[in-house]
Amino acid sequence: MKKVTGLFATAILAGGLLAGCVSEEGAAGNESTKSNSGGGDDGEVKIAVVPKLIGIPYFNASEAGAIKAGKDLGVEVVYTGPTEPDAAQQVKVIEDLISQNVDVLAVAPNDAASLSPVLKKAKDQGIIVMDWDTPADQSLVELSVHQIDDEAYGRHIAQSLVEQMGTEEGQIAILTGGLSAANLNTWIDAAKKELEENYPGIQLVTDKIATDEKQQVAYQKTLDLIKSNPDLKGIMAFSTPAPLGAAQAIQEKGLQDKIAVVGTALPKDSSPYLEDGALDVAILWEPDKLGYLTVALAKDLVEGEKPENGQNVEGVGEIELWEDGKTVIMGPPTDFTKENAADYDF
Incomplete structure (x- = not known):
C-alpha cells in the first residue's frame, strides 16, 4: 500500500484566477491576441x-x-x-x-x-x-x-514521489511533455540526481516518455507502462497535461493504492484525481x-x-x-x- 500522507504547500502564494481564462480576443491558430x-x-x-x-x-x-x-x-x-x-x-x-x-x-x-x-x-x-x-x-x-529554482523543484518532485510510494525501493517511470523542452529536462535531470544520490533502491524502468503536451497521449502511454511493468510503483509526470493523463489511467485501472503519481499540474484540473488518490500531489506555482x-x-x-x-x-x-x-x-x-x-x- 502506498503511503498517503497529504503534503502541504511549501509556499502558499496569494491570488489566483479562473483556469482556462483567456483574453477577450481569444488565441486562435497563429493569429496575434x-x-x-x-x-x-x-x-x-x-x-x-x-x-x-x-x-x-x-x-x-x-x-x-x-x-x-x-x-x-x-x-x-x-x-x-x-x-x-x-x-x-x-x-x-x-x-x-x-x-x-x-x-x-x-x-x-x-x-x-x-x-x-x-x-x-x-x-x-x-x-x-x-x-x-x-x-x-x-x-x-x-x-x-x-x-x-529548477534544481530545487526537480528534487522536490522526486522526494514527493518517494514519500507517496511509502518505500525507498521500487520501479518508477517518468513522463514528459516534449523531449526538447529545456525546463522539463532540467527538472527531470534534478529529480534523477536526487534519486541517484539519496534513493539508490529506486529503479527507472525506461527513458523519459514524451506525451506531446496532451493528456490523451499521457493516458495511453501510462496504460502501456502499466501493462509492460506490472511491478511499477510510481510515476513522475512533467508538463501540466501529463499528470492528468497518468492519473486518468490509474483511476481507470483502480491502481490508486498500488502506483503513486506526482507531477506538475494545476489544482483545478487535478481535483477529480486528487480526490480519489489517482493523483497524489500536483506541484506547481x-x-x-x-x-x-x-x-x-x-x-x-x-x-x-x-x-x-x-x-x-x-x-x-x-x-x-x-x-x-x-x-x-x-x-x-x-x-x-x-x-x-x-x-x-x-
Whole structure:
C-alpha cells in the first residue's frame, strides 16, 4: 500500500484566477491576441509574449496574467503562440511579431536551439529579447524569468514521489511533455540526481516518455507502462497535461493504492484525481503570476530599469535575482493536495 500522507504547500502564494481564462480576443491558430490596454496609440509600448503553445489550461492562465498586467501597466500585450508544441511553428509566430516591430519579445521555447537564429534577428533589429517559463539561448536574452529554482523543484518532485510510494525501493517511470523542452529536462535531470544520490533502491524502468503536451497521449502511454511493468510503483509526470493523463489511467485501472503519481499540474484540473488518490500531489506555482511578472519586467526593461534582488513586484510578490543579473526567480512551488486544491481558483 502506498503511503498517503497529504503534503502541504511549501509556499502558499496569494491570488489566483479562473483556469482556462483567456483574453477577450481569444488565441486562435497563429493569429496575434492583443490587449488594447492603452488604446493602441502610436508610440505605445508593445510587448509580445509567446508561450510554447496556446489552448492548454496552463498557458491560458499565463495569458490571463499577461493581459491583466498590460491593462494595469498601460502597455499593449500581444499573447500568441503555435497550436502545437512545435519549434517550426513557433519560429513563424516570432517572424510575424518581428514584422510588427514589437518593443519586447518574451518567449518560452519549445526548442531553444531552433529559436536562436530568429531571436538573434529580433535582437539585431533592436527588439528586447527575454525568455519566460523555459530558457532560451542565454547569450540572446536580457532577462530569463523562471517560475522557481529548477534544481530545487526537480528534487522536490522526486522526494514527493518517494514519500507517496511509502518505500525507498521500487520501479518508477517518468513522463514528459516534449523531449526538447529545456525546463522539463532540467527538472527531470534534478529529480534523477536526487534519486541517484539519496534513493539508490529506486529503479527507472525506461527513458523519459514524451506525451506531446496532451493528456490523451499521457493516458495511453501510462496504460502501456502499466501493462509492460506490472511491478511499477510510481510515476513522475512533467508538463501540466501529463499528470492528468497518468492519473486518468490509474483511476481507470483502480491502481490508486498500488502506483503513486506526482507531477506538475494545476489544482483545478487535478481535483477529480486528487480526490480519489489517482493523483497524489500536483506541484506547481501560479501561472497567472508568471505571465504578469513577465510583462511587468518587460515594461521595466523598455524604460531602462533592471530588476533587483528582493524587489517586490505588485501583483506578484518578492522576486529573487541571481548573481548573473539576468535570472529572475518568481518564488517557491506549491504542493496542491486533496486537502487544499479547492482553495485555488485556477
